[in-house]
Amino acid sequence: xxxxxxxxxxxxxxxxxxxxxxxxxxxxxxxxxxxxxxxxxxxxxxxxxxxxxxxxxxxxxxxxxxxxxxxxxxxxxxxxxxxxxxxxxxxxxxxxxxxxxxxxxxxxxxxxxxxxxxxxxxxxxxxxxxxxxxxxxxxxxxxxxxxxxxxxxxxxxxxxxxxxxxxxxxxxxxxxxxxxxxxxxxxxxxxxxxxxxxxxxxxxxxxxxxxxxxxxxxxxxxxxxxxxxxxxxxxxxxxxxxxxxxxxxx
Amino acid sequence: xxxxxxxxxxxxxxxxxxxxxxxxxxxxxxxxxxxxxxxxxxxxxxxxxxxxxxxxxxxxxxxxxxxxxxxxxxxxxxxxxxxxxxxxxxxxxxxxxxxxxxxxxxxxxxxxxxxxxxxxxxxxxxxxxxxxxxxxxxxxxxxxxxxxxxxxxxxxxxxxxxxxxxxxxxxxxxxxxxxxxxxxxxxxxxxxxxxxxxxxxxxxxxxxxxxxxxxxxxxxxxxxxxxxxxxxxxxxxxxxxxxxxxxxxxxxxxxxxxxxxxxxxxxxxxxxxxxxxxxxxxxxxxxxxxxxxxxxxxxxxxxxxxxxxxxxxx
Numbered sequence: 001x002x003x004x005x006x007x008x009x010x011x012x013x014x015x016x017x018x019x020x021x022x023x024x025x026x027x028x029x030x031x032x033x034x035x036x037x038x039x040x041x042x043x044x045x046x047x048x049x050x051x052x053x054x055x056x057x058x059x060x061x062x063x064x065x066x067x068x069x070x071x072x073x074x075x076x077x078x079x080x081x082x083x084x085x086x087x088x089x090x091x092x093x094x095x096x097x098x099x100x101x102x103x104x105x106x107x108x109x110x111x112x113x114x115x116x117x118x119x120x121x122x123x124x125x126x127x128x129x130x131x132x133x134x135x136x137x138x139x140x141x142x143x144x145x146x147x148x149x150x151x152x153x154x155x156x157x158x159x160x161x162x163x164x165x166x167x168x169x170x171x172x173x174x175x176x177x178x179x180x181x182x183x184x185x186x187x188x189x190x191x192x193x194x195x196x197x198x199x200x201x202x203x204x205x206x207x208x209x210x211x212x213x214x215x216x217x218x219x220x221x222x223x224x225x226x227x228x229x230x231x232x233x234x235x236x237x238x239x240x241x242x243x244x245x246x247x248x249x250x
Numbered sequence: 251x252x253x254x255x256x257x258x259x260x261x262x263x264x265x266x267x268x269x270x271x272x273x274x275x276x277x278x279x280x281x282x283x284x285x286x287x288x289x290x291x292x293x294x295x296x297x298x299x300x301x302x303x304x305x306x307x308x309x310x311x312x313x314x315x316x317x318x319x320x321x322x323x324x325x326x327x328x329x330x331x332x333x334x335x336x337x338x339x340x341x342x343x344x345x346x347x348x349x350x351x352x353x354x355x356x357x358x359x360x361x362x363x364x365x366x367x368x369x370x371x372x373x374x375x376x377x378x379x380x381x382x383x384x385x386x387x388x389x390x391x392x393x394x395x396x397x398x399x400x401x402x403x404x405x406x407x408x409x410x411x412x413x414x415x416x417x418x419x420x421x422x423x424x425x426x427x428x429x430x431x432x433x434x435x436x437x438x439x440x441x442x443x444x445x446x447x448x449x450x451x452x453x454x455x456x457x458x459x460x461x462x463x464x465x466x467x468x469x470x471x472x473x474x475x476x477x478x479x480x481x482x483x484x485x486x487x488x489x490x491x492x493x494x495x496x497x498x499x500x501x502x503x504x505x506x507x508x509x510x511x512x513x514x515x516x517x518x519x520x521x522x523x524x525x526x527x528x529x530x531x532x533x534x535x536x537x538x539x540x541x542x543x544x545x546x547x548x549x550x551x552x553x554x555x556x557x558x559x560x561x562x563x564x
Contacts, residue, residue, distance in 0.1 A: 053446070073449040082450070089447035091440050102440050105433065107452025113436070156452060 002065050004029045004191050005050065005081075005160055010059035012049055019045040021215040022059070027160065032182070032192045034206035034223070038236050041212040043195050044086060047162045051083045052076045064159065077107040080159035084149045084166055086195075090137035096148050097133040100124060100155045107156035123151040127181055143174040150181065160191045167201050179204055211236060257431055261424040268420020275416065276409035286408045290480060292521050293415035294473060298498035299505070299513035300422040301469035304462045306499060307508035308426075308435060310442030311360060311459065315371035316470050317494035318378045319348040323471030324478040324489040325382055328395040341475045348471025349464050356463030357456060372495070379490035394485030397478055411480035418476060419514075422469050427510045429465075438462055442508070504546055506553030515555055519546075 003026035012020040020042045027033060037043050048054040050061060052073040060069040063081055071079075091099050100120035101113065110116035124130045127147045132140055137148065146166050153161055163182065167175045175198070182205060186192050196202050202209065202223070209226040211219040213235045219226045226232055279285045298316055305313045326347040327340030335343075359370040382389045389395065429435045437458045440448040448455055478484045497520070498513070505516020523542055527535040550557040 051450070053449070072454075074452050074454050077450055077452040085447070085450075089444050089450070091443040091447060093443055094440070102436065102448075102453070103451040106437060106454075113433070152451065 003027060003062075004064060006062040007046075007050065008060050008062075010046070010049055010061065011057045012045055012054060013057045018215050020049060020056075020212075023212070023215075023217045024059075025210055025217065025220050027191055027193065029159075029191055030186065030189050031208060032186050032194065032205050034202040034209045035193050035195045035212070036197075036202060036209060036236065037212035037218070040214075041236075042215040043212055044164060045215075046212065047083055047164055047193075047195060051081060051162060074106070077103075077156050080157060082107070082153045082156045082158035082160070083162040084153050084164055086164040086168065088142075088145045088149045090145060090148060090152075092137050095134050095136060096124060096129065096140065096151075097121060099137065099148060100151045103152045103155040109157065120151075120155055123154045124148075126154065127151045128177070143170050143177075146170065146174075146178065147181075150178070150185075154185065158190055160193070161185065162193045162195065164195045165197065166194075167196065167198055175201065258428075261427045264424040264427065265420050268417055268424075272413045272416040272420070276412045279412075280409070281405070283405070283408065286412055288521065288525065290408065290412045290415055292517060293412065293419040294477060295497060295501055295517040295521060296419040296514050297415065297422045297473045298470060298494070299501040299517050300419070300426050301466045301473070302498040303502050303507065303509075303513045304426060304429065304438075304466040305459075307502055307512070308430065308438040308442065309459055309462050310508075311463075312364070312368045312499070313371045313463070313466075314368055314492070314495040314499075315352075315355075315374045315467070316498055317490055317492055318371075318374040319352060319467040319470035320474035320477070320494045321375070321382065321486070321489035322351065322378055323348050323474030324484050325389055325395070325474075326471065327475030328397055328478045328484055329388055331397055332395060337479055340479075341472050344471040344475035345468045348474075349468040352467030353460060353464045356467070357460045360456065360459040360463060372492070375490055375492055375495065379486050382490065383486045389486075392485060392487075394483055394488075395478075397482050397484075407480065407482065411476060414476050415473070415480070418469070418472060423510065423514060425465070425469075426513075429462075430510050434458060434461065439508075500543055502553075504543065504554060506555035506557075509553065509555050512553050512555045516553065519554065 006026040008024050010020055010023045011018065023046060035043050035046070045054065049056050052071050052075065055070060060067060062068065063079060068076060068079070091102065094102065097117060097120050100123050101116040104110040104119040105113065105116035108119060110119050121130065121133060124133055127150055129144055129147050129151065132144060137145060140148065150166060167178055170178065179201065182192060194201065194205055206223055208221065209219070209223050210217065211226060211232050218235055219229050219232045227237065275289055279289065298320065302313065302316050305311050323344030326344040330340045330343045331337060355374060359367060362370055383391050437453045440451060440453055441455050441458060445455055474489060477489070501516040501520045502513045503516065504519050505514065506512025524539055527539045531538050
């Protein structure tokens with residue numbers, strides 16, 4: 001079986017700075033993979049490259065067996081390569097329902113607006129925010145907006161989902177709620193890449209970790225192995241972080 | 251199916267009202283040349299403001315290219331008629347020329363944002379003006395072009411021009427309404443609110459923006475053709491005057507940017523003020539108008555229509 005996503009020698013330079021340097025790895029269908037690394041390690045740039053928001057300086061990207069290097073975000077979204085944003089990006093003057101309906105209509109294959117709204121309502125309810133359908137984004141809490149962002153991603157009927165720090169700024173109980181949802185999405189066969197700083201999240205979700213350091217791939221392997229990797233401990237985790245990761249995922 | 255039929259009621263009603271006004275108004279105003287001229291100016295401004303609103307309002311890209319396509323349409327039609335073609339062929343040529351130029355031009359400059367887009371769109375006005383002035387064996391250069399039109403009877407020309415421009419205005423508004431309610435308008439509003447998120451939502455932003463820009467420009471082109479037929483004489487400094495870009499923007503700002511009927515209300519208010527100032531404060535008319543517009547925009551930042559419907563998000 002071919003990998004769902006395959007990154008080969010992906011490089012992105014901004015002037016003299018190499019933000020992502022010759023990164024290669026592949027993802028199989030149904031995996032939940034953690035993408036970790038310190039601030040500025042190139043995580044978000046890598047997501048931007050993989051989802052078409054940035055074009056690579058070198059390297060190629062294959063998705064579901066096709067070369068998608070150079071494709072635009074909307075083309076990739078329609079193919080099922082979907083992301084959420086670290087800073088949530090709602091359409092401010094659209095209700096929560098229409099925010100999701102936009103994605104259902106343009107990326108999720110809904111035939112018309114009524115069908116899109118119907119799909120959107122289902123997505124909102126699945127994330128437990130069905131009652132917010134008619135609210136405008138400025139009038140809902142950050143935790144709910146993060147869920148709205150997830151609902152938008154779901155409406156695209158993703159095959160692969162990049163979750164860029166969906167838990168940043170949430171409290172512990174809210175995080176547990178989001179984790180349950182991510183697991184239920186993964187249970188349907190959606191491949192998920194979690195970009196995270198929170199060890200609790202990484203430990204709870206991912207069997208496999210990809211570690212970036214100064215733009216380059218530092219480690220890629222089982223969560224326990226990566227946690228023991230001296231290079232990773234030195235560059236990113238520290239001994240305390242490594243200890244937190246030592247517990248096997250449930 | 252029922253809901254789909256309902257969606258067409260208002261646009262069709264606008265066209266029907268437009269047709270009635272287009273038929274009735276020239277008869278009602280038959281000999282009142284001043285009112286004929288005023289009504290025709292209003293229809294022209296509504297057309298341009300409503301067309302501008304597709305790009306500047308719905309999509310959020312402040313275009314200053316209106317005058318470029320207006321002038322191009324005026325010249326395309328005038329040149330065709332000079333070569334002996336009918337006025338109708340002139341209109342069609344105006345629309346086609348504007349569309350053919352605006353599609354690639356729009357695609358190229360719509361990747362710029364905000365002020366950069368505005369400046370790039372403004373450049374086209376100067377470029378076309380220079381080209382038209384320079385290409386004198388076809389366009390007459392700075393001498394301009396005379397259009398005979400309707401046997402030369404000024405009153406007949408005034409009536410026909412009013413009919414045409416009222417129909418064009420109604421068409422422009424009805425089309426705005428249809429677009430605002432359909433997938434195109436929905437996609438454009440997403441682009442306006444957050445283009446990055448729109449791309450992630452699977453919205454083909456470059457294509458949608460180009461479609462909106464092309465439709466808008468084609469309407470401006472036909473409006474230019476109608477203007478040429480109405481005035482009977484065009485030269486580059488008149489039809490490529492940057493005020494053709496600015497006035498529709500002011501009208502849309504006054505009425506309500508991004509709303510379907512804002513440009514209509516705004517055009518009416520703008521023209522009424524312009525006439526009042528012009529008549530009563532001849533020496534300082536334009537200045538007073540400017541002050542008035544500034545006050546209006548300050549007091550009602552979203553425009554008159556949204557301010558009246560306060561609390562309701564457009």
